[in-house]
Amino acid sequence: VTAGAPDLLQLKLVFVTGKGGVGKTTVAAALASLAAQQGKRVLACEVDAKGDLSSLFEAGRTNFTPQQIAPNIWSMSMDTEASLREYLKLHLRIPVVGRIGPLAKAFDFVATAAPGVREILTVGKLCYEVRERHYDLVVVDAPASGHIIGQLAAPQAINDLVKVGLIRGQTDWMLEILSDPEQTGLVAVTTPEEMPVSETLELTERVKVETTVHMSAVVVNRVLPELFGQREEVIFEQLRQSDNVEILSTRSGGDVAPVLEAARLAVTMRRTRSAHLQRLQAGLPVGLPVLLLPYLFTRTHGLRATRQVAQSLGEELGQ
Amino acid sequence: VAQLLSAKEIAIACGPGGVGKTTTAASIAAMAAAEHGGRVLVLTVDPARRLADALGLKGIGNDEIRIGDEVFRQAGVTPRGELWAAMLDTKQSWDDLIARHAPDAETRQKILDNPLYQNISGRFVQSHDYIAMERLFEIHSEGKYDLIVVDTPPTRNALDFLDAPQRMADFFSSRLLRWLIVPYRSRLVNVATKPFYQIADRILGTQFLADISEFFILFQSMYEGFVERAEAVTRLLSDRRTTFLVISTLEATPVREAEFFSAELLKRKLHLGAVVLNKVLPDYLRDAKATKLAQSMVERTEELADGLSDDPVVAARVLGEVAESFLNFGVVARREAEQQAELKGAPDILVTVPFFDADIYDMGGLLQLGASVWD
Numbered sequence: 001v002t003a004g005a006p007d008l009l010q011l012k013l014v015f016v017t018g019k020g021g022v023g024k025t026t027v028a029a030a031l032a033s034l035a036a037q038q039g040k041r042v043l044a045c046e047v048d049a050k051g052d053l054s055s056l057f058e059a060g061r062t063n064f065t066p067q068q069i070a071p072n073i074w075s076m077s078m079d080t081e082a083s084l085r086e087y088l089k090l091h092l093r094i095p096v097v098g099r100i101g102p103l104a105k106a107f108d109f110v111a112t113a114a115p116g117v118r119e120i121l122t123v124g125k126l127c128y129e130v131r132e133r134h135y136d137l138v139v140v141d142a143p144a145s146g147h148i149i150g151q152l153a154a155p156q157a158i159n160d161l162v163k164v165g166l167i168r169g170q171t172d173w174m175l176e177i178l179s180d181p182e183q184t185g186l187v188a189v190t191t192p193e194e195m196p197v198s199e200t201l202e203l204t205e206r207v208k209v210e211t212t213v214h215m216s217a218v219v220v221n222r223v224l225p226e227l228f229g230q231r232e233e234v235i236f237e238q239l240r241q242s243d244n245v246e247i248l249s250t251r252s253g254g255d256v257a258p259v260l261e262a263a264r265l266a267v268t269m270r271r272t273r274s275a276h277l278q279r280l281q282a283g284l285p286v287g288l289p290v291l292l293l294p295y296l297f298t299r300t301h302g303l304r305a306t307r308q309v310a311q312s313l314g315e316e317l318g319q
Numbered sequence: 320v321a322q323l324l325s326a327k328e329i330a331i332a333c334g335p336g337g338v339g340k341t342t343t344a345a346s347i348a349a350m351a352a353a354e355h356g357g358r359v360l361v362l363t364v365d366p367a368r369r370l371a372d373a374l375g376l377k378g379i380g381n382d383e384i385r386i387g388d389e390v391f392r393q394a395g396v397t398p399r400g401e402l403w404a405a406m407l408d409t410k411q412s413w414d415d416l417i418a419r420h421a422p423d424a425e426t427r428q429k430i431l432d433n434p435l436y437q438n439i440s441g442r443f444v445q446s447h448d449y450i451a452m453e454r455l456f457e458i459h460s461e462g463k464y465d466l467i468v469v470d471t472p473p474t475r476n477a478l479d480f481l482d483a484p485q486r487m488a489d490f491f492s493s494r495l496l497r498w499l500i501v502p503y504r505s506r507l508v509n510v511a512t513k514p515f516y517q518i519a520d521r522i523l524g525t526q527f528l529a530d531i532s533e534f535f536i537l538f539q540s541m542y543e544g545f546v547e548r549a550e551a552v553t554r555l556l557s558d559r560r561t562t563f564l565v566i567s568t569l570e571a572t573p574v575r576e577a578e579f580f581s582a583e584l585l586k587r588k589l590h591l592g593a594v595v596l597n598k599v600l601p602d603y604l605r606d607a608k609a610t611k612l613a614q615s616m617v618e619r620t621e622e623l624a625d626g627l628s629d630d631p632v633v634a635a636r637v638l639g640e641v642a643e644s645f646l647n648f649g650v651v652a653r654r655e656a657e658q659q660a661e662l663k664g665a666p667d668i669l670v671t672v673p674f675f676d677a678d679i680y681d682m683g684g685l686l687q688l689g690a691s692v693w694d
Contacts, residue, residue, distance in 0.1 A: 020336015021573060052572070144336060194367050195679050196337070227640045231630075235637050238628045248638075251623050254612040258603040262648055263641040265601070268676035297647040300654075301571045 008216055008317060009035050011185045013130045013177065015140045015213070017148040017203070018189030019196045021219040023309075027189045027293070028141040029056040030309035034319070035308070036072035040136035044069075045127055047151075049123060053141045056306045075133070083121040084085045091170075119154035120171070130183065145188065145203045150165045152178065152186070152211040180211050185216030190280065192220055192273035201283040208285075215288060219313070220277060222295040224270045227263065236263070291316040320564075320670060321693050323592045324351055324466060327562045329459060329555070330592065333471045333480075334566040335576040339597040341366050342679050342688065343566050343672075344470035345374075349402055349682065351690035353391060357465030362455060370442030373681040374404065380491075381408040381415075383458070392630045394683040403464070407472065412450045420541035422546075425536035435534045448472060449483035449549075456552045479585065481556065489575050490547035554599055562592035569596055569655035578663050593668035596659065600674050604652035609645070 008014060012030060019026035025046075032044040043066055046053040051061040061067035064082035066074040129138050142148050155171040155178065178184050188203055190196040200218060207215050228236055240242065240260050248256045281290055293312045299305045324330060326346070332344040341363055348361035360383055371379060375384050383405040391398045414431060421427035430436050451472050459467060471480055555561060563584055567577035577594065582593045603609060616623060617639060624634035662669075672691045679688055 021568075021570075101459060191337075194369065194655055194680075196343075198368065225644075227644055228637060230638050232633055232640075235628050235630060235633050236641070239624070239634065239637060239641075244627050247627060248623055252612055252616055252619070256612060256616070258606060258609040259613050259616065259641060259645045262601075262604055262645040265674075265676060266644045268646060272677055297650050 008185065008187065009038065009040070009137070009319075011137065011183060011216065013126060013138045013140070013184040014216070015142040015148065015152070015184075015186045016189060017142040017145050017186065018219075019199045020144050022189050022191045024144075024189040025052045025141050026056060026305060026309055027187070027219050027221060027313070028139050029053055029306045030313050031187070032137075032139045033057075033070070033306055033310040034251050034314050034317075035137045035139070036070065038319075039313075040072065043135040043138045044073060044075045044141070045078060045126060045138065046075070048141075051077075053077075056302065058303045070132065072142055078125065080118050080121040083125045087121070087124065093235055109226045117158070120158050120174075123151055123154055123178070124174060127177045130177055131173065145199050148186075148203075149206050149210055152207070154211045156212065175212060176260050178211075181214035181216075184213055186213050187217050187219055188215065189219045189221055191222045191256045192277040192280070194276055197276045197280045199218050200280060204284060204288070215285075216290045217291055218280070218284060219291045219293060220280070221293045221309075223277070223292045224266065224273060224295050226270060227267055235269070236267070241262070320347065320593055320595075320668060321350075323356065323562060323668060325355060326560075327592065328465070328560040329455065329467050329469065329558075330562050330564055331455075331469045331471060331556075332564045332566050334580060335573040338566050338568045338573050340566045341470045342370065342685070343564075343595055343597060343692070344402075344468050345370070346679075346685040346689035347564070347692060348404075348466070348468040349391075350684045350693050351466050351468070351676055352400045352402035353396050353398040353686065353689075354693070355466070358403060358463065359466045359468065359484045360403040360405065360458065361468045362405050362407065362451075362458065363470045364451070366406075367678075369678070369680040370685075376404055376406075379404060379406045379453075381405065381411040383463075383479070391683045394681065394686055396682075396686060400465070405458075407454060409450050412454050413494045416450070416453060417541070420544040422540045424548065426537055431532070431535050433530075433537070435530055448480035449486070451480055452484055452552050452556065453548070456548070456555050459555060481583075481589070483555075484549040484552040488546045488553075520578065543638060557589055559590070560663050562590045564592055565594045567594065567596055568598045569658045571658065574658045574662060581666070582663075591666045592672055593666060594662070596669070596671045598674045599659075599671040600655060602652075604645070604649045605656060606641055610649055613642040613645040613649070617646075629691040 008031065016024050016028040016031065018027075027288045028044065032042045044053055046062070054060065054062045054069055054075045057069045057073065057075070059067075059075065062069070062075045062077050064076055064079040064086075066076040069075045126138055126140060129135060143151060155174045159168065159171045159175070186207060188200050190200040204215055204218070207213060239248070245257055245260065284290065291313065293309055293316070296305055296308060299308070330344075330347065332340050332347070334340055344363065345361050345366065348359050351357075352359040366376070371377065374390055376384065376386070383403045386402040386404055389400060391402075417430050417436075418427055421430065451469070455467065455469055565577050565580050565584075567573045567637065581591055581594065619632070620635040620639040620642075622640050624631060628634040659671075670692050672688060675684070675688070677684075679685060
């Protein structure tokens with residue numbers, strides 16, 4: 001357990017991001033699952049609608065309207081057009097939105113021509129759910145690290161670009177929620193590999209400089225078990241000597257070489273990865289908690305994996 | 320892949336994130352330069368810093384630079400041709416594009432100075448996809464290279480970059496754009512567009528809308544050039560000399576994405592040249608005899624380790640860990656073999672690249688990876 005682990009579960013809005021392929025969706029699902037186990041009402045929102053998040057709870061595809069997929073967990077997929085529709089209905093009191101010009105065209109306009117609007121419709125919807133206290137916690141399976149900055153910085157960017165108008169009036173309260181470390185946090189997921197670690201270090205810096213959001217934790221996923229300590233590694237090398245391999249093979253009644261070779265591969269993999277883990281820890285700001293999740297050998301997808309990751313995450317958070 | 324690339328001028332490496340796309344693209348380009356000869360360019364997005372440093376690509380930018388022969392020689396290879404590399408700098412590429420299409424210097428400067436433009440070119444996520452393909456077209460049309468290997472940017476959706484040129488063309492020819500460039504005053508008079516502007520005004524504010532309008536009026540001067548260009552880029556992607564390499568690993572999620580991607584390529588009648596599966600665990604992990612042996616070893620560690628080292632207790636524990644580890648990775652290796660067997664829509668060329676114990680950070684490593692893809 002990392003000292004000073006944050007009370008991630010006390011936050012109201014958590015963005016989970018990371019380089020593609022590191023398991024950010026799994027971590028988002030695990031976080032939602034952990035909070036739900038503690039009796040919190042959780043909204044899990046998938047921003048890049050691929051249906052992966054709900055499949056981690058064995059539920060079908062979700063849409064913009066939150067839908068209960070597990071005890072205490074509701075799930076939705078972000079749809080910026082639907083978000084705009086909801087926004088117009090709530091704030092402009094335009095009842096028959098479908099009829100005002102072609103809405104699709106208007107939407108194209110805001111999304112394509114006015115940069116940041118698509119982003120703000122996403123962040124705006126999430127902040128709205130937080131402000132209205134519909135849920136105790138909103139967990140966001142956010143875009144990959146390359147895109148998250150644009151999203152989190154959108155309210156500020158709009159604030160700079162748009163001087164008046166309805167949108168301008170909306171960004172202030174959003175920024176208030178996003179900038180409050182007691183309410184909003186960003187969790188960066190990585191694996192102990194070269195590129196993900198480099199990207200996480202870069203992201204941490206950019207989040208600090210370019211956004212007002214607080215980085216709450218870094219989660220290192222797929223950490224391989226440490227097979228040996230130093231003493232054991234010496235013995236392992238002794239066992240791998242050719243006469244010992246021969247004796248072992250005779251005693252066990254088969255060729256043990258592949259078995260030993262697999263362990264050597266595992267040790268090398270672990271070693272390469274620890275070096276990246278150390279680089280990560282050295283490069284992160286002091287006090288930013290780093291949570292480690294083990295590599296799962298048996299199941300990597302579905303509810304079973306979610307439960308296992310949730311359990312490990314709970315242990316890391318001292319629950 | 321050697322045969323495939325001897326017939327192609329453009330190879331586009333695509334696939335899910337985190338599977339080693341960038342490294343694979345670089346190693347294929349290195350192999351082509353070494354074995355086929357000619358001039359080979361790898362157009363990359365974001366190489367690992369250590370690798371870029373080792374190849375002498377420090378501070379590499381939008382301009383193509385050559386990777387020295389000595390880099391190959393250090394890896395014990397004398398290349399037959401030349402290897403070049405360029406990074407994709409979105410902002411710079413946009414500026415170049417504007418410079419090319421702007422009718423005069425004044426318009427160009429006005430666009431470059433426009434805050435909206437700066438926002439679009441720098442921050443706008445989708446612009447990355449388009450610019451990658453645009454840059455590919457630009458380089459290809461210069462005729463300087465025998466082969467161009469492209470590493471595609473990580474996109475929300477792996478297919479975004481395929482649609483980007485068309486989307487760009489659609490956008491520039493849309494009625495929407497025509498609405499936007501209506502001079503501001505005449506807007507509220509027009510019955511058809513009035514409600515649209517009223518709402519847009521209320522949401523965005525009048526000033527911002529005027530800014531947008533100015534920007535697109537400027538942009539309109541480049542309309543024809545842009546649309547023509549986007550269409551040419553689309554043609555290039557479906558040219559016979561272009562092929563797509565789908566890169567993946569055998570983990571569940573990437574495999575699903577790779578499958579989807581292959582299917583989409585076929586649907587669009589684009590050439591799927593090969594599927595490259597990275598980081599495949601060694602076969603011996605699935606060996607039935609070795610598995611049985613490892614299972615029995617777990618039960619008999621003390622007896623097996625007896626007398627083999629000066630510390631029998633530790634030796635027994637080590638042996639237990641060794642056997643357990645073999646069994647753990649055996650499960651992973653079998654799961655991945657099953658993923659491979661179930662891989663649908665695979666082309667004739669399906670290449671597996673073994674798991675390398677260390678990171679690839681120099682030419683030696685690239686060529687080692689490349690060799691397993693090559694023949």
